Structure formats: C-alpha cells, structure tokens
Amino acid sequence: MKVSVNWLRDYLDINLPVNELAEKISRTAVEIEGQYQPQGDMKNIVIARVLSVEPHPDSDHMVITQVDAGEDEPIQIVTGAPNVAAGQTVILAKHGSVVGDGQKIRKGKLRGVVSYGMLVALQEIGFDDKVAPKDFEEGIWVFNPEDAKDLIPGTDALEVLGMTDDVLETGITPNRADMLSMNGTAYEIAAILDETLTRPTFDLKETSEKTSDLISAEAPSALAPYYGLRIVKNVKIGDSPLWLQKRLWTMGIRPINNVVDVTNYMLLMYGQPLHAFDFDTLPSHDLHVRTAHVDEQIKTLDGVERTAGEEDLIIAAGEQGLMFAGVMGGESTEVTAQTTNIVLEAAVFEPKSIRHAARDQNLHSEASQRFERGVNVAETFKALDHAAALIAELAGGEITQGRVVAQQATYHAPVVSVKMTDINRVLGTSLTAITVAGFFKRLDFAFELSADEFTVTIPARRWDISIPADLIEEIARLYGYDNLPTTLPVGATTPGQLTPKQKLIRATRHDLEGLGLNQAISYVLTTPEKAAQFKLHHGEPIQLDYPMTQDRQQTRSSILTGLLDDVAYNVARNQNDVALYEQGRVFVSNGNKNHQPAEIEHVAGVITGAWQARSWQTPAESVDFFALKGIVEQLLANYAFEAPVRFEPTDRQPEMHPGQTANIFVGETRIGFIGQIHPLVAKAYKINQTFAFEMDLDLIATLARDLTHYEAITRFPSISRDLAILVGRQVSADDIKSAILEAGGKHLANIMLFDVYTGQNVAHDKKSLAYSLTFIDPEKTLVDDEINTAVERITKQLAKQFDAEIR
Structure with a gap:
C-alpha cells in the first residue's frame, strides 16, 4: 500500500527524516518496499494563468497563447491542446525545465512562431494513465476555478499537485491487514514513535x-x-x-x-x-x-x-x-x-x-x-x-x-491474558511490568494488571491478535528485536545425515546430470486435461476449490506434462536440442475427501532434437528410442538392483507411441515406462519428435539393491570378440543377452549390441544383430583357446534356443 507522509502528518507530529521513519517501520511493523517523491528529477514547472488565445497563422489546430507565469512579462506558448482557453489556470513547463522521463523543454519555433515552453497534461509530468483524472487526449490539465483562485502564477506546480510529498510503499503481510488504511497505519506509527494520535473528525447534519x-x-x-x-x-x-x-x-x-x-x-x-x-x-x-x-x-x-x-x-x-x-x-x-x-x-x-x-x-x-x-x-x-x-x-x-x-453483529472484543514471567521467559528479557504497561499504552490497548498478569482487551482494529503469543510479539516489536539478548542454543547436538530415500534421490539427480540431462522444475498444478495424462498410478487428480488461474486447476499425476511444456517453451524459441529431467512429487487421490492425497516421488526425463556428439570428431546425432534407453539403462545399473531389469513392449500407455514404448520392470515389479511421445500428443504440445521416461522413485526405494558391488581393477588385459547372428524379428535383444550371459562363462565381462540391420540380403522375417563381447580374467591373461571355447558355447546356445545363424 502507498502511504502519503503528508497525510500521516494530519495524525501525528512527525519530525524525523523520512528515511529514518521508513527504517523504523521496516524494523518494527512491515517491510518498506519503496520510498520516493513523485516529482522525481522534474524541475522548473510552474502554475500559469492563460491571458489570451490567438489562432496560429500557419496551423488549423495550433494556437498562440500568452500566459502569466509570475514574471514581469507574459510568456508566449504555442500549443495544440484542444481545451485551452483564456482565463484558465494551467501548468507550464518553462524553457529549461525537465518533465517526465527526463525530457528537457527548450524554446523553439512551431510553424514559424516561437514558443518558450509547453503547457502540459498530467501524463507529461509523470502521472500514470491509471491515476490521471482526465485522459491525455482531452488536452492540458486545467485547475477548477475554486482551486485556481488560491493559486499564484509562478508557484511550483509540483508542490501544488502534491508531487513533493514523500510516499512509502509498504508490503502488507496477511496478518497486518489493519495497515491497509491510513487510520491503522497511523496507529502503528504512533506506537512506534510513542506519539499521541489525532483522529479525523466530521460533522454529520x-x-x-x-x-x-x-x-x-x-x-x-x-x-x-x-x-x-x-x-x-x-x-x-x-x-x-x-x-x-x-x-x-x-x-x-x-x-x-x-x-x-x-x-x-x-x-x-x-x-x-x-x-x-x-x-x-x-x-x-x-x-x-x-x-x-x-x-x-x-x-x-x-x-x-x-x-x-x-x-x-x-x-x-x-x-x-x-x-x-x-x-x-x-x-x-x-x-x-x-x-x-x-x-x-x-x-x-x-x-x-x-x-x-x-x-x-x-x-x-x-x-x-x-x-x-x-x-x-x-x-x-x-x-x-x-x-x-x-x-x-x-x-x-x-x-x-x-x-x-x-x-x-454484536462485537465482542477478545480478552487475552499474559503473565510477566511468560513474557520474559519467551523473550529472554528482564522487562518490568511498568515497561510492558507502557507498550500497551502506546498500542492503545486497554488492560488491567493483577499481580504479574496482564489482561488485555483487544480493539477491533487489531483482529490479528487472539492468543498470548500475539501479545508477546507486540511487546518484542516495540522493545526492538535488536535489543533482545542473543544466546547460543543449548542441548546435545547430533550429526545430520541423509535417509536412504534422500540418498537415492540425490544420486538419481547426479546420475542424470552426468548422463547429459539438465534439471527442470515445473509447476505442480496443471489443467484437468494434462492432469489425466501419462498416469502411472490409479486414482484421480485433486481439484482445487479456488484455483488461481484456469491453467492451474488440478494437481499433476505425472511429471512429464510439465517437462513437455518446458520442451515446447524451448522449441518456440528455436532451441530444438533439449535434454531435461525432473525429480518431484505427483499427487493421487484415494477417493476419500477426508484423507490427504498420496504424494509420490517420481523422476522423469525427455530428450528431443540432436544428441551430443561422442567426440569432437563426430557430429551430433538425432535422438531416438535407443539413445534414451541407454541413459535409463545406465541409471538403472547404478541402482544395482538384485533382481534383473527388463523392458517389455506395451501399447497401453495412450499418450505414448504404441510401437516405441516399453514398460520398465525390476523382477516382476513395474517401476515406470519409456518410449516416444505419441505424434498426436506431440502435435498438441507443439513439439517435435520427443522421447521420454518416467519412474516411481518411492517404489524403487523399496526394491532390494546390492550397494557393495565394488571390484578391484585387474592388472590383466581384456579381449574382445565380435559376434554377428541372424534371428527372427520377434526375438528380443534382452532374451539374446540373457542367453549369451548364461553360456559365456565367468570370464564374460561385458556385452554390447552395436548394430541392428534389416533390409537387403536379409530375409524379411529376420534381423541381423552384432554384439561385441568382452572377456577378462582378474587372475591371469586369457589365451585364444579359452576365448574360442566360450564363443563356441555361446553360438551353440543361440542356435539351439533361437535358431540363430552365425554370420
């Protein structure tokens, strides 16, 4: 709220500088968000009286005026104001004056006639259109005859208009709505300054x-x-x-x-x-x-x-x-x-x-x-x-x-009691009853003192006070927070540490950032349409009774909707290569309005556009399903689940592409999904081809993990062999990988699928898969015979299990 210091002086005798007053209010009551005088840097703007108005010889809309500005001779002003007339009292920006926005006014010729300044509208001297009584198009500001009779030409117009007044902008907190009035503000400042308040009076006839x-x-x-x-x-x-x-x-x-x-x-x-x-x-x-x-x-x-x-x-x-x-x-x-x-x-x-x-x-x-x-x-x-x-x-x-x-309604003033012992115990002070009584008098609170207990009647203007703690706060404010004694906390200290769930969340963020994704933070509230998308859990979103905007009506059921909004924001600004993740909560109703909704930690990620290059020698590549799958696989590997991880194709996620979407399982537990955003959904969000995943972190935190999986680095070299096979298109890469692991023996350290091919020279119901197999023995250097034996076992297993052909 804006507070006029000149108006405050009708209530109080304020003698201290305005900046000191602002400091006291800020330290004691509410924040002072701004302090200024409306005149700013303007100067040389005076009251003038129009003596005559003559037509301009070379203009059909300008006139030549002679005005009295308190000087020995009239001043000639050329103006195009439609409302100017002889006898008016107006505002003159003289030659050499500075008006709003720092604009300087100089004498000059208008259609060949010299003008020694400018007659102005309020908007031209800093008034906002929202507060100026008349629109700018109506012309210059003209004082009412009743006001004009007391104005002397040459007087400082800025002072006449109140623009030399000091204005304080107070930041009113919800509990101090009493200061949304000059009366309430005056009561507060009277208490701060320990001054006597004079209330305005009126005569009702x-x-x-x-x-x-x-x-x-x-x-x-x-x-x-x-x-x-x-x-x-x-x-x-x-x-x-x-x-x-x-x-x-x-x-x-x-x-x-x-x-x-x-x-x-x-x-x-x-x-x-x-x-x-x-x-x-x-x-x-x-x-x-x-x-x-x-x-x-x-x-x-x-x-x-x-x-x-x-x-x-x-x-x-x-x-x-x-x-x-x-x-x-x-x-x-x-x-x-x-x-x-x-x-x-x-x-x-x-x-x-x-x-x-x-x-x-x-x-x-x-x-x-x-x-x-x-x-x-x-x-x-x-x-x-x-x-x-x-x-x-x-x-x-x-x-x-x-x-x-x-x-x-009958108003019953609250009566609140507080003991001196409680006041001093809470504040850590040694205040006397006389001192506290003085504070209540400054606040204009009626009270009675019996033994060491004050019984205070709270006036209607302070509806924020209802319990003893409120009275103690009032005493602390007037006593001065800076005057309260400072002490170190007493008691046993314990080292802080993260819970296992907090460690999991922090590790998830670090891993995804290390894998090239940037963190985003989206709104928890969204539209009903988006709240129904990408759901991992059964249950309905929560509808707010009084939403702030139409776009923030319900709680989110998925983090992905916010991330897709972020992608759309970037794409609209020609930032087409986006890789984002977010960790946060989704909200699911249990159907009972008397119970709080479930708050579930999720993590989600999106990538679109081109992926970063593997090195400076290779160009960036367009993202695809496998780029995101690689990121998710590494994140899941870092979790070190005891149960195996698998990806199972699905077409039951309606907002995802049915041919490029998979559920993510750890053992038999579904923890999330991964895939391409459905083209129709991407079109609705106005984004390009985008790939996304979302997982339930709360569920992940409950799964068994092997957190001690460190191994010593071997001194002996590894040996790699490539294996290319031809299998049916329906065979999944995960099944083949499991078979290779089973047959590869204890020295098989890593399996990497580096090529998938269908097309010319390959039957239409077949696909070619190429793997790189890495073998290592931490105790010795492997020899070719050992590697050949392991590869032979693998090829036989693949041929037997999948009817695979070795290429």
Whole structure:
C-alpha cells in the first residue's frame, strides 16, 4: 500500500527524516518496499494563468497563447491542446525545465512562431494513465476555478499537485491487514514513535426526512454480518477539490467525481470499502444481499458483461442483481453527471465469498483485497457516516435522518491474558511490568494488571491478535528485536545425515546430470486435461476449490506434462536440442475427501532434437528410442538392483507411441515406462519428435539393491570378440543377452549390441544383430583357446534356443 507522509502528518507530529521513519517501520511493523517523491528529477514547472488565445497563422489546430507565469512579462506558448482557453489556470513547463522521463523543454519555433515552453497534461509530468483524472487526449490539465483562485502564477506546480510529498510503499503481510488504511497505519506509527494520535473528525447534519421511509435493506448474517445504508439527496456531481484529488492520486487511485472520490477516500482512511448507487436508477428501493442465480448476468463498471458464479455474492434490488458485493459495482446504477440522489452502502461481507467472486471474475479490486483480509468492524458505520458528511460538504447534498441497518453483529472484543514471567521467559528479557504497561499504552490497548498478569482487551482494529503469543510479539516489536539478548542454543547436538530415500534421490539427480540431462522444475498444478495424462498410478487428480488461474486447476499425476511444456517453451524459441529431467512429487487421490492425497516421488526425463556428439570428431546425432534407453539403462545399473531389469513392449500407455514404448520392470515389479511421445500428443504440445521416461522413485526405494558391488581393477588385459547372428524379428535383444550371459562363462565381462540391420540380403522375417563381447580374467591373461571355447558355447546356445545363424 502507498502511504502519503503528508497525510500521516494530519495524525501525528512527525519530525524525523523520512528515511529514518521508513527504517523504523521496516524494523518494527512491515517491510518498506519503496520510498520516493513523485516529482522525481522534474524541475522548473510552474502554475500559469492563460491571458489570451490567438489562432496560429500557419496551423488549423495550433494556437498562440500568452500566459502569466509570475514574471514581469507574459510568456508566449504555442500549443495544440484542444481545451485551452483564456482565463484558465494551467501548468507550464518553462524553457529549461525537465518533465517526465527526463525530457528537457527548450524554446523553439512551431510553424514559424516561437514558443518558450509547453503547457502540459498530467501524463507529461509523470502521472500514470491509471491515476490521471482526465485522459491525455482531452488536452492540458486545467485547475477548477475554486482551486485556481488560491493559486499564484509562478508557484511550483509540483508542490501544488502534491508531487513533493514523500510516499512509502509498504508490503502488507496477511496478518497486518489493519495497515491497509491510513487510520491503522497511523496507529502503528504512533506506537512506534510513542506519539499521541489525532483522529479525523466530521460533522454529520441530517434533515428531518427519514432514510427508512425511502429505502429498505435485507442481509443474511452469514453473508453480511454488517450491512447499512444512508441516503444523500440533491447532490451536484462535479470534480473533487484539489486537496482530495491529490490524496487519491498520491495513493494510486484515479479521481472520478466528488461522490465516488469520497467513497475511495474513506476506503483509504478507514480501510472500509463503500459503494454509492444512483438512487433514481435503482429498479426498486429494497436492497438485499444474496448469492447469485444460475447464469445471472451483471454488467460491471468496467463495461464487461459477466456471468456470476453460484457462490458469488450479489447486491440486488428486487429481483435484479446490481453488482458483485465487495468486488465491483454495476453499470446500471453508476453515479454519473446526471445523478442527484445517492445511496451509500457500508458492509462487512463473508471473506470466503468475496475471495471466490474476485477469483471467479478475475476482479481483484482495492475493495476485495480488504474484505478478503478483514476490516475494522467497529468503524464500518462510522466510515458510512463520515462519507455522507463529506459528500454533503463537497457536493452540496442533504443527508436524510438515520441509517437503514439490515445487519449489525454484536462485537465482542477478545480478552487475552499474559503473565510477566511468560513474557520474559519467551523473550529472554528482564522487562518490568511498568515497561510492558507502557507498550500497551502506546498500542492503545486497554488492560488491567493483577499481580504479574496482564489482561488485555483487544480493539477491533487489531483482529490479528487472539492468543498470548500475539501479545508477546507486540511487546518484542516495540522493545526492538535488536535489543533482545542473543544466546547460543543449548542441548546435545547430533550429526545430520541423509535417509536412504534422500540418498537415492540425490544420486538419481547426479546420475542424470552426468548422463547429459539438465534439471527442470515445473509447476505442480496443471489443467484437468494434462492432469489425466501419462498416469502411472490409479486414482484421480485433486481439484482445487479456488484455483488461481484456469491453467492451474488440478494437481499433476505425472511429471512429464510439465517437462513437455518446458520442451515446447524451448522449441518456440528455436532451441530444438533439449535434454531435461525432473525429480518431484505427483499427487493421487484415494477417493476419500477426508484423507490427504498420496504424494509420490517420481523422476522423469525427455530428450528431443540432436544428441551430443561422442567426440569432437563426430557430429551430433538425432535422438531416438535407443539413445534414451541407454541413459535409463545406465541409471538403472547404478541402482544395482538384485533382481534383473527388463523392458517389455506395451501399447497401453495412450499418450505414448504404441510401437516405441516399453514398460520398465525390476523382477516382476513395474517401476515406470519409456518410449516416444505419441505424434498426436506431440502435435498438441507443439513439439517435435520427443522421447521420454518416467519412474516411481518411492517404489524403487523399496526394491532390494546390492550397494557393495565394488571390484578391484585387474592388472590383466581384456579381449574382445565380435559376434554377428541372424534371428527372427520377434526375438528380443534382452532374451539374446540373457542367453549369451548364461553360456559365456565367468570370464564374460561385458556385452554390447552395436548394430541392428534389416533390409537387403536379409530375409524379411529376420534381423541381423552384432554384439561385441568382452572377456577378462582378474587372475591371469586369457589365451585364444579359452576365448574360442566360450564363443563356441555361446553360438551353440543361440542356435539351439533361437535358431540363430552365425554370420
């Protein structure tokens, strides 16, 4: 929230430098995210009065003006502003001035006529379009006659506009929503500085006409525990005075008119959102709070026709819905220049409903922000009365007698007790009761002291305090965290270590990075369509009750969907060679809403494009199934399972290519799958041919592993032999490998399949496989006869088992 230091001075006598004030707030209350003056580096911008306006001889849209800028002679300004006229009080950027964005203004000729500066709009001196009262296209800024009569030409315009004010941007945490108002912020700073607080006052003058004779209201206590109305008649809609506009735009709110501006002013002052209806455009004069009807349509103040959700709160007149309660008003009862009678609404709405409507309609307003976090219920109707009094003052209205109150819950102030012994024990201090009592007085908390126990009555403005620990925190804040004594922890220390599961996860990440994949971290929440893809487990994804966006509605059932999004992101930016992995959790519902979903650790990887070259002498190769299979095989080898690992073809993974997908088994346990992403799925993700795997790490952690498989490096050389065989196409390479291992003997150390061939000179139902066999004996050097004997056993076994032909 933006905080005007000039406005704070209405409450407190602040004498210390602003940077010191910011430091104290940051150390004691909330973070200060920024500190600035809106004027920035601008200079030499003054108030001027237009003396005359003459047509430009060589332009049909420019005029030549003479302006009084407090100097001995008038200054000639050439401008194309459509709204300039004699007698106006305007803003002049003189020759040599600096305006927004550091632009320097120099005298120059416009169509042959010399101009000694520029008449400016607010946007040209740093005002954002969101806060400037008038659009830039409407022309230069012109002061209201009422404000202009007190302005002297030549006066610093930046000071007049409030741009020399110091502004603090506070980062409000959810528990300190009381500081979303100037009143709440002033209470906090008064406590920090130990200053006396002066609250704003107002004079409410009512007519004899009763409000209850003009309008009625109804609100269920569950939806709106506080709901009240006031009526102000015979108002004259116009621009607000400059002092009010300055306060609004300094705090980041755009001035609209003297009625709407007052409601926004009360929102900033009290933290209490208000709304103004045009009394005469109400379809009926009985307002009530209800939930929305099915498919109910409401056109909001931003001109958008919106469909209300069934849980959204609606303010209705008769049967017609007018606005989203606590979020945004409706266009049909908007206060316009033709409005003469207004209805002011003040309420406290049920926070959950406001949060739902704001997210459902994507309307996160200043009002909804405060209703979601909480408001000071003790001042809800005080803000209503203050607004009515100020509107009557600024718009010349008449306030009818009394409020119409549909709901006013009884407020029971929390009473919290805390003992001095507990305070000093928790904080490690030796504070006295007198010191602690002083802190409670600074906070303006009513209290009683009996023996060593304080009984504190918590005011409604501090709804974040409810237990003794909260009071101890308040004492610590005002005492100063820097003043708390520091001690070393006492107690036995134990060395930290990783659990077996943590070791497995860390080793998995190291192995995959060593194999050339880069780690990615994806969102856990995704769309319902993606949440149903690549599932390894039975069970449904978990639907969020209040998703932040349409793309983050459900928990993921697979890590692959996030990785494919990452691949698509890279491919869209011409990064076509991608190799990624991710380790994280998937979430599976057990079908019982009263139980937490299962959180299962998974690891997944994707590769696409070209794979890295084996050496600088060889070019990179396009990835294929076997490139990824090699990575997964090495990862599985590093796990050192006691049971054998095998890959079994499958066509039951609908998002994977049915001809290039296999389930991964350790013994008889399926731990995951590997294969090519189905071309239709790849097209939906807008990616090229991509290969992927996903495995269940929690399941892997339960499987037996041989973690002591180290062997001494032999001093004797190895001997390699190549073996090429012709077998039927249906024979799997895994079966052949098993047969070779069985027949190869104890000296067979490694088997590598280095070639698969089908085509010319090979029968259509056959395939040629070429293996490199490596033999080694750690005790001695092998001789040819021993190798030949082993190879002969292997060839006989293959011929017998698979009808293999040796090539």
